């Protein structure tokens with residue numbers, strides 16, 4: 122069965138919602154206009170319940186099916202937040218706020234889930250209930266975790282949960298998914314290295330923090346090359362190097378380094394943290410300086426449950442056709458805070474083709490409105506298949 126006719130008909134309407142969101146991007150938890158727009162539409166569609174303020178600016182709509190024999194509830198999640206990027210698309214509906222941009226396609230995710238909610242509220246051709254979940258702060262603010270902490274899963278009785286993200290480079294009308302670890306745990310670190318500043322011509326009278334920092338950057342690469350199982354996935358990247366002085370003739374008293382560690386396996390994640398702390402501390406001590414490590418744990422690894430992944434892939438095949446679904450796509454070292462929802466509820470996260478667009482987080486990126494009928498049909502079909510009407 123291809124895309125749903127009703128949702129194909131609704132494509133221009135859903136695209137118009139998407140373009141309105143695109144023009145009005147909001148960051149992190151500050152999605153007040155977006156959340157209010159979503160809540161107003163859900164009420165207009167006739168959702169049985171619309172709850173705002175879950176995870177600060179998150180919104181949940183509940184739609185009941187024609188029957189409710191089993192008390193089953195499926196959760197469908199979209200993210201709503203934009204990024205601090207200056208848009209360079211030149212589109213007629215480009216961001217009206219310089220420095221804020223929907224560069225990850227969350228405008229499209231929100232619009233597709235709204236489209237599915239409208240269809241499901243009209244047709245109600247299922248048993249049980251669906252919770253449509255709109256979360257803020259996916260881009261580094263752990264909005265997914267905030268919604269879970271506010272009781273998202275228990276409050277609405279959600280038994281299984283699904284997420285979706287667009288994928289540039291994957292043709293429109295195609296889907297990709299994999300069981301097990303799909304997105305990485307994303308931890309960040311800040312290192313403060315201190316020594317003894319002084320004249321660049323008298324290094325013997327100083328403790329040179331630049332040399333300590335360089336040795337530290339190189340030694341950190343041994344975590345992946347020497348300490349991790351060669352078959353395990355692990356990334357250690359130092360991304361910022363800031364000296365206290367920018368002069369040509371001063372040995373700086375302090376250097377700050379920043380970076381990120383990406384992993385899938387919790388044991389590898391812990392090993393990397395322990396090795397990093399030991400290497401940083403002891404490298405500084407060995408060279409006469411001192412180092413402080415600030416470790417900021419980020420999102421956990423996002424792990425797709427196997428049964429729900431098979432279900433999601435089968436639904437995608439129904440919508441897109443057998444040849445248009447890759448059910449063993451490579452994992453990604455990027456992060457995704459849907460991980461928090463999958464930690465407490467079985468479910469699966471799928472990628473939907475965005476065609477030949479700029480990559481996400483690029484100033485020329487744009488969500489592809491041609492993907493709307495596929496994404497919205499996937500959501501609707503998932504509900505109708507998982508909870509068939511009596």
Ligand SMILES: [Zn+2]
Nearest residue numbers: 225260481482
């Ligand atoms: Zn993003």
Ligand SMILES: [Zn+2]
Nearest residue numbers: 225226227286
């Ligand atoms: Zn995103």
